[in-house]
Amino acid sequence: xxxxxxxxxxxxxxxxxxxxxxxxxxxxxxxxxxxxxxxxxxxxxxxxxxxxxxxxxxxxxxxxxxxxxxxxxxxxxx
Amino acid sequence: xxxxxxxxxxxxxxxxxxxxxxxxxxxxxxxxxxxxxxxxxxxxxxxxxxxxxxxxxxxxxxxxxxxxxxxxxxxxxx
Numbered sequence: 001x002x003x004x005x006x007x008x009x010x011x012x013x014x015x016x017x018x019x020x021x022x023x024x025x026x027x028x029x030x031x032x033x034x035x036x037x038x039x040x041x042x043x044x045x046x047x048x049x050x051x052x053x054x055x056x057x058x059x060x061x062x063x064x065x066x067x068x069x070x071x072x073x074x075x076x077x078x
Numbered sequence: 079x080x081x082x083x084x085x086x087x088x089x090x091x092x093x094x095x096x097x098x099x100x101x102x103x104x105x106x107x108x109x110x111x112x113x114x115x116x117x118x119x120x121x122x123x124x125x126x127x128x129x130x131x132x133x134x135x136x137x138x139x140x141x142x143x144x145x146x147x148x149x150x151x152x153x154x155x156x
Binding site: 006008018021024025028030032033034035036037038039040041042043044045046047048057060061064065066 | 084086096099102103106108110111112113114115116117118119120121122123124125126135138139142143144
């Protein structure tokens with residue numbers, strides 16, 4: 001089965017990459033944009049079709065490898 | 079209103095970052111993972127609440143700035 005993990009900076013954490021995109025958008029003439037935040041998406045393919053086991057694995061994997069939980073939050077989508 | 083743009087490598091394009099995550103996961107002892115692909119998520123806040131206009135702006139913005147359409151696909155979510 002396929003699953004997704006979204007990793008985003010926590011809301012209080014500054015996002016210079018998002019700010020750079022915001023400024024680039026403005027300088028290209030796009031108006032009306034208030035804020036941009038950039039995150040990562042991991043699309044992961046598992047051999048198992050057992051969604052409980054996959055969800056558990058994904059939580060551990062995100063905690064240990066995919067996200068830096070000091071500054072990032074993650075959400076798992078099956 | 080808030081919107082999201084997901085930017086992913088096209089299916090035929092090699093993803094060394096995904097491969098690195100796959101190997102790291104295996105070396106941490108996670109088994110049963112077949113493939114990992116890594117993409118980007120842009121969370122964008124607009125002043126406008128007009129979803130047609132926002133969608134149009136997002137498509138242009140993704141085409142011009144957020145995605146490299148030679149190797150990447152994007153999807154817009156409102």
